[in-house]
Amino acid sequence: MATSEFKNLSSFFSDTQADGSIAIRTISKPGFRDWYNSLSQAEKNWVDANEFTGARHSHLKFSNGEGKVSSVILGLGEGEESADPWAFGGLAKALPAGDYHLAEKTNPREFYHAAMGWALGQYKFSTYLKKDKDKASRLYLPETQDRSLISSVVRSTFLVRNLVNTPTCDMGPDALAEAAAEVAKEFSAACEVTVGDELLEKGYNAIHTVGRAAEKAPRLIDFTWGDEGAPKVTLVGKGVCFDTGGLDLKPSSAMLLMKKDMGGAAHVLGLARLIMEQKLNLRLRVLIPAVENNVSGNAFRPGDVIRTYKGKTVEVGNTDAEGRLVLCDALALAAEEKPDLMIDFATLTGAARVALGPDIPPFFTDSQKLADGLGQHAIREGDPVWRLPLYGPYLKFMDSDIADLNNNGSSPFGGAITAALFMREFTExxxxxxxxxxxxxxxxxxxxxxxxxxAMALRTVYSYLHERFKN
Structure with missing residues (x-):
């Protein structure tokens, strides 16, 4: 299973500095000239021949008299970023197999980022490839480092990547439920899955409606962990394992990446894994509506009206706006329990990508304190997010003549905002x-x-939760 490919840190790190370990030294552009002037003439000639200037992500290998690598210089560029986990991201794969260590002493936070980049840069999704033995490039991890945290973050990030990379033929609603159950079982969390027509019996009509046309039945995954008396945190993840667009069919070019439409579910499983392994003091609940938005004779139609779990009715303006439909049932269910904090992850709108591009996830909240905290942790972790407004007047774009809401905005503008406003209607x-x-x-x-x-914003959200609930 995708959840079990990474077991420990030994593939990437060593806990002792081995004999013959190769030193890695970091050089920024501002510090380049002083370093260069300290070199021998032969070394200067080698630097000049390789046109090495300390540019970000560049590196230079020095060799000894036997032609073996004796040291490595890693360029940091201008060196202005206080948190840059990617400075070491390409280095491990570019170096010969062997053991390495940092030549300079670094503070724990800087080393943490170096370790993250070193490990995450060696990720490879090889499930469907002929298994070749990967070379081992290991970095010495001093005892002063939080090996448990590094291991948890790496494992959780790999879990998210593996789940998203797995094609729908092997990661449909059933397999996603199995992956969630595997994570829950590892930490003795109680897991329940509601499948098919049982969704209708419990009132999860929106989840059932979106997923009923697929061969693999829709389902709602629900697991809980932690002390019942601790603060309640609920994670909700969009688990659309493939999105054809439904009867409002996507063009084929837009379907090519739709195996990743369960990326929200992958994120909450990765985050839940981090929370449970690090034993945060909270009562965790995870809810994942898992469906395929497919096409068949019983597919839901534009113009249909769905009575959601909360009781609100929704007119279907577009069957390709299905993510907010499955999430609204899960959010309403989660809100019934009155959690202290409810977080959802979703690959929800193209409008978010138009606004902020592919690397920066927008986030929405009515809590200024939460927004400020999240922004601070994004800077600390080098894991960017950016707040967009929950601008209430835009909710009028979701008006319907025959239902409480329409799932599709009447305006082509502000799509990420209107989607968030739609979902806020189910978070009371x-x-x-x-x-x-x-x-x-x-x-x-x-x-x-x-x-x-x-995995995007995973480290940021975990860091925020850790600080908020560490006691």
Whole structure:
């Protein structure tokens, strides 16, 4: 299963500095000249021949008299970023197999980012590839580092990436439920899955409506963990395992990445795993509506009206705006329990990508304190997010003549905002609500971030939760 490919840190790190370990030294552009002047003439000639200037993500290998690598210089560029986990992101794959260590002493936070980049940059989704033995490039991890946290973050990030990268033939609603159950079982969480027509019996009509046309039945995944008396935090993740657009069919080019439309579910499983392994003092609940938005004789239609779990009626303006439909049932169910904090992750709108591009997830909340805290932790973690407004007047774009709401905005503008406003209508009862509209995908290979599924805002949200609930 995708949840079990990464077991420990030994593939990426060593806990002792081995004999012959190769030193890595970091050089920024501002510090380049002083470093260069300290070199021998032969070393200067080598730097000049390789046109090395300390540019970000560049590196230079020095060799000894036997032609073996003796040291490595890593360029940091201008060196202005206080949190840059990607400086080391491409280095491990570019170096020969072996053991390495940092030549300079670094503070724990800087080393944490270096370790993150070192490990995450070696990720490879190889489930469907001929298994070749990967070379081992290991970095010495001193005892002063929080090995448990590094392991948890790496494992959780790999989990998100693996789940998103797995095609729908092997990651439909049934397999997603199995992956969730595996995570729950690892930490003795109580897990319940409601499947098919049982959804109708419990009032989850929107989830059932969206998923009923698929061969694999829709379902709602629900698991809980932690002390019942602790603060309640509920995670809700969009689990649309494939999105054809329904009867409002997407063009084929727009379907190519739709295996990633369950990226929200992948994120909440990764975050839940982090929370449980690090034993945060909270009562955790995870809700994932898992469906395929498919086409068949019983597919839901534009113009249909759905009575949601909350009782609000929704007119279907577009069957390709299905994510907010499955989420509204899950959010309303979560809000009944009156959690202190409710967080949802969803690959929800193209408008979010138009506004902020593929790398920066927008987030929405009515809580200024939560927004400020999240922004601070995004800077600390080098894991960006950006707040967009829940501008109430835009809710008029979701008006319907025959139902309480329409699932499709009447205006082409502000699509990420109107989607968030639609979902806010189902969050009454929650103490605070945070919505993240994530892309969950790297469009190309970059240091530390290979092309494919990606965890976005995972480290930021966990860091915020850790500080808020550490006691």
């Amino acid at each position: 009862g929650a103490g605070e609500w945070l919505h993240l509209d994530v892309y969950a995908w790297n469009q190309s290979n970059r240091p530390g971030r290979p092309k494919g599924g990606e």
